[in-house]
Amino acid sequence: METLNFLLHGFSVALMPEHLLFAAIGALLGTLIGALPGLGPANGVAILIPLAFSLGLSPAASMILLTSVYAGAMYGGRISSILLNIPGDEPAMMTTLDGYPMAMKGKAAEALAISAIASFIGSLLATIGLIILAPILARFALHFGPAEYFALFALAFATLGGVTGKNQVKTVVAAALGLMISTVGVDISTGNQRYTYNILELYEGVDFIIAIVGLFAISELMFFIERHISEGAGSATLNKLNLKMSDILHILPTSLRGSVLGFISGVLPGAGASLGSFISYSLEKKIIGSKGYFGEGDPRGIAAPEAGNNAAANGALVPMLTLGVPGSGTTAVLLAMLISLNVQPGPMLFTQNAELVWGVIAALLVGNVMLLVLNIPMVGLFVKLLSIPPKYLMPVVTLIAAVGIYSISNSALDLYFMVGFGLLGYLLRKLEVPLVPVILGMLLGPEMERSLRHALTISDGDWSILFSSGLSVGIWAVAIAGLALPYILGPILRRRMENARARMEIAEEAD
Amino acid sequence: MIGDRILGILMLLLAVAYGWEASQFPEPFGGVEAVGPETFPLLLAVILGFSSIYLIVKPDPDQEWPGTKTLLDLAFVLVLLLIFAALLAPLGFVISTTLMVTVLCWRMGAKPIPAGLTGLGSAVSIYLLFNFLLELHLPAGILKLT
Numbered sequence A: 001m002e003t004l005n006f007l008l009h010g011f012s013v014a015l016m017p018e019h020l021l022f023a024a025i026g027a028l029l030g031t032l033i034g035a036l037p038g039l040g041p042a043n044g045v046a047i048l049i050p051l052a053f054s055l056g057l058s059p060a061a062s063m064i065l066l067t068s069v070y071a072g073a074m075y076g077g078r079i080s081s082i083l084l085n086i087p088g089d090e091p092a093m094m095t096t097l098d099g100y101p102m103a104m105k106g107k108a109a110e111a112l113a114i115s116a117i118a119s120f121i122g123s124l125l126a127t128i129g130l131i132i133l134a135p136i137l138a139r140f141a142l143h144f145g146p147a148e149y150f151a152l153f154a155l156a157f158a159t160l161g162g163v164t165g166k167n168q169v170k171t172v173v174a175a176a177l178g179l180m181i182s183t184v185g186v187d188i189s190t191g192n193q194r195y196t197y198n199i200l201e202l203y204e205g206v207d208f209i210i211a212i213v214g215l216f217a218i219s220e221l222m223f224f225i226e227r228h229i230s231e232g233a234g235s236a237t238l239n240k241l242n243l244k245m246s247d248i249l250h251i252l253p254t255s256l257r258g259s260v261l262g263f264i265s266g267v268l269p270g271a272g273a274s275l276g277s278f279i280s281y282s283l284e285k286k287i288i289g290s291k292g293y294f295g296e297g298d299p300r301g302i303a304a305p306e307a308g309n310n311a312a313a314n315g316a317l318v319p320m321l322t323l324g325v326p327g328s329g330t331t332a333v334l335l336a337m338l339i340s341l342n343v344q345p346g347p348m349l350f351t352q353n354a355e356l357v358w359g360v361i362a363a364l365l366v367g368n369v370m371l372l373v374l375n376i377p378m379v380g381l382f383v384k385l386l387s388i389p390p391k392y393l394m395p396v397v398t399l400i401a402a403v404g405i406y407s408i409s410n411s412a413l414d415l416y417f418m419v420g421f422g423l424l425g426y427l428l429r430k431l432e433v434p435l436v437p438v439i440l441g442m443l444l445g446p447e448m449e450r451s452l453r454h455a456l457t458i459s460d461g462d463w464s465i466l467f468s469s470g471l472s473v474g475i476w477a478v479a480i481a482g483l484a485l486p487y488i489l490g491p492i493l494r495r496r497m498e499n500a501r502a503r504m505e506i507a508e509e510a511d
Numbered sequence B: 001m002i003g004d005r006i007l008g009i010l011m012l013l014l015a016v017a018y019g020w021e022a023s024q025f026p027e028p029f030g031g032v033e034a035v036g037p038e039t040f041p042l043l044l045a046v047i048l049g050f051s052s053i054y055l056i057v058k059p060d061p062d063q064e065w066p067g068t069k070t071l072l073d074l075a076f077v078l079v080l081l082l083i084f085a086a087l088l089a090p091l092g093f094v095i096s097t098t099l100m101v102t103v104l105c106w107r108m109g110a111k112p113i114p115a116g117l118t119g120l121g122s123a124v125s126i127y128l129l130f131n132f133l134l135e136l137h138l139p140a141g142i143l144k145l146t
Helices: A002-014 A017-035 A041-054 A059-084 A090-104 A108-141 A146-158 A168-182 A208-226 A245-267 A272-291 A299-315 A317-323 A329-340 A354-385 A390-409 A412-430 A436-458 A463-467 A470-510 B002-023 B039-057 B068-091 B093-107 B112-133
Strands: none
Touching (some): A002 A017, A002 A059, A002 A354, A017 A041, A017 A059, A017 A354, A041 A059, A041 A208, A041 A329, A059 A299, A059 A354, A090 A108, A090 A272, A090 A299, A108 A245, A108 A299, A108 A354, A146 A168, A146 A436, A146 A463, A146 A470, A168 A436, A168 A470, A168 B039, A208 A329, A208 A412, A208 B068, A245 A272, A245 A317, A272 A299, A272 A470, A299 A317, A317 A329, A317 A354, A329 A436, A390 B068, A390 B093, A390 B112, A412 B068, A436 A463, A436 B039, A463 A470, B002 B039, B068 B093
């Protein structure tokens, strides 16, 4: 009952006319960000965070804006998968398998509409799942003491690479780097200066927003230059939409199954959206069997992965909102947004900031309806965007990123830091060190250190307190499994995903 | 191979320097306790140290690195962004942004005239949008009308 009250209150905030406008702007911007080459969802949300705050938007408005951007970016990624056979991001890979053949048959508009409907069903069901599951998990989190908090933060890093992660040691290196950066500044509990070298600007620590924008946006610019990508991805033509109610009913069971599978893999630590869309697609292919024509433009082959990856993206919000530990790059950036609103990450997030969290959930629901309404009529515009050449787009994106950073404190020093983080991000990506753990380290570092010190103060310096309760031992066990499993399961799963794509390419050449 | 080894060595050096510095933190006001400002950094130094040794012993195969010309291009872009940051306040937003975006478009393969138009167009429109519509003041610099 309490849940319902909170949710209704969330809606009453999200449905205010002014906030609906922000949701529409966010959904539009998000789809743009998802559709444009070189701007992933994490990157896009990161660029907009400083702008939202320097515009002086209220916490509720900036939260609604950025949540809609997040939801919109998930939608945008599929456009280039279907029309150009270029997956916008990793989870969109499975969508190319049936989406592109369908577009080749002259049914691009139907393929896009089906993916929009399946995405909507996926997000909607996952948001409902989130509403049911979140309070239960949050109540469970009340049993956590500082030792369990610490183990939970460790778990977040251990599972970040996902079961398909390549080199776990590099994830650990990246996490350690991020945590180290978070220790720069004046130590809150003793007032000691740490790693500040008497530079006044470092007393408050390194701003994670600057780090995120530098690591993502500037390093992306460098990759575009390195690969000499200057022309647009080519234009695609769109036919007139001819979608009947029976077509929607045809994909409905598939979308429902895909949503459930996607949601589960989103909630589980370490599974993520790529795995969600892969499992949904493979299972659907098994269920339908020879009655379908998967790989040759079966609409159900679009609906399954799209429902799966959108459900997974929203499912990933469950651990983020209830336990305060994000499981992916984009949810990490959303956590960055909440921290900027003075919310502390960690298991108390849901209890202490109920209003804000339910606001996010309501905003997600509103954003998704908005997206469905915007997407079907406006898809023609998004298609045109695909052909903007990066040689003009990337400089302007870089400019917007720089203006956002500059507007935080009007200091050139912040921009130097942004460029420095850009270089760091480029080098790390070249060495295949993941960037998300660096960012998560900066976000969770202060809370992680506080819980460690709290636990050790209670035990008077005895480190065994970290493993003294059944709960903490359980969390550590999952964390260790999360680090070790990719060595066993990773190669198998990666090979299967590669195979699915390779088979499809062979079939294409044979035509 | 060599890339990961270099990374491993650099990270090992960082871990040692970072850990050593943590051990030198002055005693906090109110005396030494079981845990202090150095506990967490020391833990991190140990973790980073061990993982970097692993990287040195078992490196992954290298990715392909760009040639000298591309590396110079990349360095040029970073320097360009630093110059932009330095000139932003003294020269003003419109001039420095026009220069930065124009040069960047040109380096990415655009012809000079469309590059210049993109630069000027984005500079003026963002300046107007920020200063008048969003009321966020960007530096006017030498173009200030007084």
